Amino acid sequence: xxxxSVRRVAQAVLVMFVISFxxxxxxxAVGDPVRxxxxxxxxxxxxxxxxxxxxxxxxxxxxxxxxxxxxxxxxLGMSYFFKRPATDVILxxxxxxxxxxxxxxxxxxxxxxxxxxxxxxxxxSWLSRFLMGASIVGVSIxxxxxxxxxxxxxxxxxxxxxxxxxxxxxxxxxxxxxxxxTADGLQxxxxxxxxxxxxxxxxxxxxxxxxxxxxxETEYIKYxxxxxxxxxxxxxxxxxxxxLLPVITVGGVQLGTMIAFTVLTETVFQWQGMGxxxxxxxxxxxxxxxxxxxxFVGAVFVVVNTVVDIVYGLVNPMVRIxxxx
Amino acid sequence: xxxxxxVDNLTxxxxxxxxxxxxxDQVDFKLQEGERFxxxxxxxxxxxxxxxxxxxxxxxxxxxxxxxxxxxGNELTALTDEQIRRVRGNDICMIFQDPxxxxxxxxxxxxxxxxxxxxxxSISTKEAKRAAVExxxxxxxxxxxxxxxxxxxxxSGGMRQRVVIAVALxxxxxxxxxxEPTTALDVTIQxxxxxxxxxxxxDENMGLILITHDLAVVSQVTQRIAVMYAGRIVEVGxxxxxxxxxxxxxxxxxxSALPQNxxxxxxxxQIRGVMPTLLDIPPGCxxxxxCDRAQEICRRQRPGLExxxxxxxxxxxxxx
Ligand SMILES: Nc1ncnc2c1ncn2[C@@H]1O[C@H](COP(=O)(O)OP(=O)(O)O)[C@@H](O)[C@H]1O
Ligand SMILES: [Mg+2]
Numbered sequence: 001x002x003x004x005s006v007r008r009v010a011q012a013v014l015v016m017f018v019i020s021f022x023x024x025x026x027x028x029a030v031g032d033p034v035r036x037x038x039x040x041x042x043x044x045x046x047x048x049x050x051x052x053x054x055x056x057x058x059x060x061x062x063x064x065x066x067x068x069x070x071x072x073x074x075x076l077g078m079s080y081f082f083k084r085p086a087t088d089v090i091l092x093x094x095x096x097x098x099x100x101x102x103x104x105x106x107x108x109x110x111x112x113x114x115x116x117x118x119x120x121x122x123x124x125s126w127l128s129r130f131l132m133g134a135s136i137v138g139v140s141i142x143x144x145x146x147x148x149x150x151x152x153x154x155x156x157x158x159x160x161x162x163x164x165x166x167x168x169x170x171x172x173x174x175x176x177x178x179x180x181x182t183a184d185g186l187q188x189x190x191x192x193x194x195x196x197x198x199x200x201x202x203x204x205x206x207x208x209x210x211x212x213x214x215x216x217e218t219e220y221i222k223y224x225x226x227x228x229x230x231x232x233x234x235x236x237x238x239x240x241x242x243x244l245l246p247v248i249t250v251g252g253v254q255l256g257t258m259i260a261f262t263v264l265t266e267t268v269f270q271w272q273g274m275g276x277x278x279x280x281x282x283x284x285x286x287x288x289x290x291x292x293x294x295x296f297v298g299a300v301f302v303v304v305n306t307v308v309d310i311v312y313g314l315v316n317p318m319v320r321i322x323x324x325x
Numbered sequence: 326x327x328x329x330x331x332v333d334n335l336t337x338x339x340x341x342x343x344x345x346x347x348x349x350d351q352v353d354f355k356l357q358e359g360e361r362f363x364x365x366x367x368x369x370x371x372x373x374x375x376x377x378x379x380x381x382x383x384x385x386x387x388x389x390x391x392x393x394x395x396x397x398g399n400e401l402t403a404l405t406d407e408q409i410r411r412v413r414g415n416d417i418c419m420i421f422q423d424p425x426x427x428x429x430x431x432x433x434x435x436x437x438x439x440x441x442x443x444x445x446x447s448i449s450t451k452e453a454k455r456a457a458v459e460x461x462x463x464x465x466x467x468x469x470x471x472x473x474x475x476x477x478x479x480x481s482g483g484m485r486q487r488v489v490i491a492v493a494l495x496x497x498x499x500x501x502x503x504x505e506p507t508t509a510l511d512v513t514i515q516x517x518x519x520x521x522x523x524x525x526x527x528d529e530n531m532g533l534i535l536i537t538h539d540l541a542v543v544s545q546v547t548q549r550i551a552v553m554y555a556g557r558i559v560e561v562g563x564x565x566x567x568x569x570x571x572x573x574x575x576x577x578x579x580x581s582a583l584p585q586n587x588x589x590x591x592x593x594x595q596i597r598g599v600m601p602t603l604l605d606i607p608p609g610c611x612x613x614x615x616c617d618r619a620q621e622i623c624r625r626q627r628p629g630l631e632x633x634x635x636x637x638x639x640x641x642x643x644x645x
Pocket of ligand 2: 369372504505
């Protein structure tokens with residue numbers, strides 16, 4: 001298990017290396033750090049002097065090495081618009097996005113597992129048929145539409161929940177600007193989380209149902225019943241545990257998709273997270289900020305996938321053995 | 326001797342899209358306490374379905390269409406779900422064909438043994454583990470403490486089937502139903518596992534229903550056998566008697582297909598044709614199309630499983 005984890009972490013480092021390369025390539029191709037520094041109203045000669053000073057006339061590889069070295073220390077350049085280090089801007093907005101993703105993931109887990117299991121065990125009940133039908137409709141509705149409908153019903157018509165923003169937030173441990181700590185913040189989280197989870201829910205319900213149905217047909221399930229194991233235990237410990245492997249695998253990949261979809265969700269709900277800032281950065285041509293977003297999201301994605309793989313190894317005895325030998 | 330199990334007119338049907346089939350057709354037999362009984366027949370004869378029907382474990386589209394299963398005086402087909410659950414794995418344990426498929430791949434051997442005991446007794450996990458180690462010792466598994474922490478795929482096929490036998494033994498049942506327990510194993514260890522099962526049944530005075538297509542195995546282990554064909558029992562009696570003097574043409578055919586009943590070099594006699602699928606069993610005797618002795622009456626009238634002069638029961642018009 002240890003060797004397996006080490007190998008997995010090494011892979012993760014390699015992927016981060018590649019991401020940093022892509023990030024740098026973007027910066028190299030479209031960014032103009034001189035403008036970032038001195039503004040537009042400076043003469044051509046002066047600009048050329050600054051370029052030379054900054055080493056911008058050095059070969060690509062040299063510049064990339066310099067970029068990597070700085071990136072390692074968390075320095076991804078200055079945001080042209082915010083006049084602050086891009087990393088700072090992104091990190092300050094990260095908690096908003098991460099909380100949104102975490103809450104949505106919880107909704108997906110809490111809803112898809114029981115619904116998926118139920119639909120597998122009672123495939124012919126009207127409730128299962130309804131849920132499966134609804135999930136087909138669910139996949140085909142775009143997030144922004146779901147979001148707008150949610151806002152219309154629960155904010156505009158019923159006045160139950162706020163329609164935009166993060167509400168009242170509280171600084172935790174001096175770094176984490178959290179909306180989870182206040183009642184107002186939690187209320188603001190509800191609609192965006194539901195909207196974001198709506199893209200994943202149908203997929204996971206269908207995946208869990210399909211896997212469960214397959215597992216329930218196996219010999220070991222029949223054997224567990226023949227041993228007189230209680231029905232709930234057969235379902236959860238014997239059957240569901242066997243569906244966990246494919247579900248975790250897909251879950252790890254889909255988390256990346258979910259982060260991508262935060263850009264849309266945050267825009268509709270005016271949610272001050274990374275996705276929101278990213279869109280602004282694109283509009284303003286704020287290259288450093290854009291690259292910082294890319295590297296940060298890439299890092300989150302890589303970390304999550306590595307953790308998922310290691311958890312997968314813990315659940316799956318085969319992987320555990322393979323790594324032992 | 327006391328009667329352990331009494332099966333009467335047990336009938337299992339499946340509602341399939343192609344039609345209704347009767348996989349087990351009015352099967353009846355009796356088992357004394359500690360008796361070893363063989364259920365023999367070709368693949369598809371309905372042996373496994375019979376075994377599952379005994380513990381009421383037939384799932385859709387199948388259902389028990391009639392008959393009764395009395396075990397230690399209780400009617401099993403009439404029990405509630407919870408009552409029959411307490412019988413399964415406790416009084417009647419099953420051993421399946423392929424231990425790689427029957428043991429849950431993501432649960433340790435220990436978990437799968439402990440949960441079985443805890444499903445039927447109020448016992449602490451620590452005590453259950455101790456019982457598991459003891460039972461693993463009984464089935465001659467080396468270093469049992471270590472096995473508890475292992476997963477099924479870490480064990481060899483033979484070891485796995487020993488574990489399955491241990492799972493069956495841990496609740497000290499009075500009947501074990503073993504469905505082709507050695508078919509999936511290496512030839513070299515088949516005899517070993519069979520011998521282990523036999524000695525355990527003798528030691529603990531457990532009844533055994535051995536389901537197999539292998540007449541050679543069944544003749545070494547059981548005291549009585551029933552021969553099944555197309556869902557019906559065609560002959561029941563003492564094992565020795567049937568093996569030496571088979572009466573039903575189907576049993577005769579099965580036995581002459583065995584190598585040990587022929588001098589070396591001589592061709593083995595195969596029964597001609599194949600067993601009909603359950604959707605098109607011929608009227609009259611289900612075996613008539615493959616039988617050399619078949620007459621007009623065999624195509625018209627189904628022979629009942631009747632007591633014959635030799636003291637066994639045979640379903641054939643021509644056995645006196
Ligand atoms: N789940 C099922 N669905 C439909 N038919 C079944 C099912 N299980 C068994 N049968 C039918 O019952 C017959 C007997 O099966 P089985 O008892 O497994 O035979 P065997 O004697 O080889 O153990 C099969 O040939 C098949 O037609
Ligand atoms: Mg079978």
